[in-house]
Amino acid sequence: MNPEITRRRFLARSALTAGGVATVLSGCNAGTSGSSSNGGSGGTVTLIVMYNNNELTKEHIAGFEKANPGIRIEFIQTDATRLNAMLASGNPPDLVRATAVGSANTNARGLAADLTPYLEKSKVLRADDLLEVNDSFRWDGSRIGQGPRYGIVKDWSQDATLWYNTKLFDKAEVPHLSDTEPIGHDELLAMSKKLTTRSGGKAQVYGLGLEWAWNLWAPIMTMIMQQGEQVYSDDLTKVDLNTAAARRAISWYVDFGRAGVGPTSLDPLPDGADLSTFLAQRMAITQDGYWYGGNFVKEAALQGSIRMAPAPVMGDTRVSPTYAGVGAYIPAKAKHKDEAWKLMEYFMAGPPAEERAKSGWGLPALQSLLPKLPQDLPYQKQAFAVAQAELTHAKPLPDSPYVTNDTCSSIIDKHLQRAIKNQASAEEACKAITDEINQKLKQGKEQIG
Structure with a gap:
């Protein structure tokens, strides 16, 4: 098996079926105090997340739960058929993997929550730190690139290089x-x-x-x-x-x-x-x-x-351009938007984001993380220089809903x-x-x- 190939194929396609069984990847933290907003044990909020397990890993989830003991993640591997059924029933996941290129359809149908209010208050994810690739998640009611933000990119590449x-x-x-x-x-x-x-x-x-x-x-x-x-x-x-x-x-x-x-x-x-x-x-x-x-x-x-x-x-x-720009959105009918935003901050700008940038598996979506791209090996240094210069020519592809x-x-x-x-x-x-x-x-x- 080549995990690298799998990763790139997911970059290119936003709706692949990869299994539909919900799997809890970490403990329940049942002893957490506080009231439960969804009937979870011990006052714990259960955050349902649909993503790829080679991107949002068990280690990432454990790190997030340790930093947020009142939140437990229930993980579902990306499954387009199951997602459509959950969205149609009005019981979507709280956080969903998606590509920026191709998000117009989701946004035109009103399925994603406007993240602008969260960005305005966040000290971790700031609009002025977002690279332009994130603009493909914007939607003004008729086209991408302007208006509210409905998703955040985790990493991306200029795929024509x-x-x-x-x-x-x-x-x-x-x-x-x-x-x-x-x-x-x-x-x-x-x-x-x-x-x-x-x-x-x-x-x-x-x-x-x-x-x-x-x-x-x-x-x-x-x-x-x-x-x-x-x-x-x-x-x-x-x-x-x-x-x-x-x-x-x-x-x-x-x-x-x-x-x-x-x-x-x-x-x-x-x-x-x-x-x-x-x-x-x-x-x-x-x-x-x-x-x-x-x-x-x-x-x-x-x-x-x-x-x-x-x-x-x-x-x-x-x-x-990028042909995809993998990231995530919070569904408009998600039950736990505030907790989902905490995971968004952690995954897009916290330790997992720094880890991704240092690995060289894609460009970070934040300007502040670009210096962390690897340059230890000669070929990495050469690629870094080419990629930095290429950023000047990054333009969004048109996207019809x-x-x-x-x-x-x-x-x-x-x-x-x-x-x-x-x-x-x-x-x-x-x-x-x-x-x-x-x-x-x-x-x-x-x-x-």
Whole structure:
């Protein structure tokens, strides 16, 4: 099992089913004094939390309960089906794992509590310390990025950045990527062809991995934004992928698939992720965020040849977004919002947050924690410098409440496959993708109102 792969897959997808049995991960603290607001024993408040147990660990829970003896946590592993049922019944968890990108749907349905009053009073979590990635949890009633805050990010990465293996570059006599200047997508594809090696008609070394199985919609939106164009209509009810910018982005993916320089859904990796292939030095470049560097801490043989590079560009505008931004929200109908906020403070800004920052598994969501990112190893120092410079180009992806990124990615994948197999042109794929996504947007609009 690769916990690293699991973690990244959760970053890319906000609604994965991972088991639905509620599990108490720590003691009941039955001897705590005070009145119980939910019938818990000994006056203890039971806080129901839905999260991933490789992120909010037993140790974190024990630390929180020790610091807050009047609160006991009942833990539920992330389960989209169970969460929907709990929300529908009016008995949601008190704290829920969620991604900032994709939160528009939850906020438009009024399912999350406004955290602004808590932030205004908190001495631990301050609005002026929140990095811009947190703005994707904001919702003003019509769009993200402004208005009240409905969630807090725990960690994130700019997912369009690149990691590469200098040994494979040197072997192919390809110049290394710049630490500061982004490579163009067309140049990147040409480079990937030089880096790809084959034997018996099969790729022995892939030139470029795009984590195709995880996300297509977010990187294509990024490409379009880099060309100075928009994806959605102003009211977020329609998309247009028939524009020149969108056709260029879709055509690039078709060319990538036809070139055979990296995994696609037509040529998938057995484990659905780049990591094992990259670690085996059978992939020269992989498109992954800063978090990816955590994989190399124990890979001494690779550390000297691993480097990070800025997000590639398609156009004149540098855009380097996060595709997810994992965090949490407090449901509007949660029974214990005050206690949930205490856990939010502890998990997002307390010891677990410092621990995450020092580990290098993602960027912290707080400005004050950025200096704690690891720089002990040479590759960590190099990646830190690239990531710091890349922050200047972090921009939020648009987010419609009427469709999910996963739905859009599935639609795109279906039509990319047809184009790659020469069953449709790139232009025909753009039209079909536009029509299908717009139909989903219409259905979503009708459901939400």
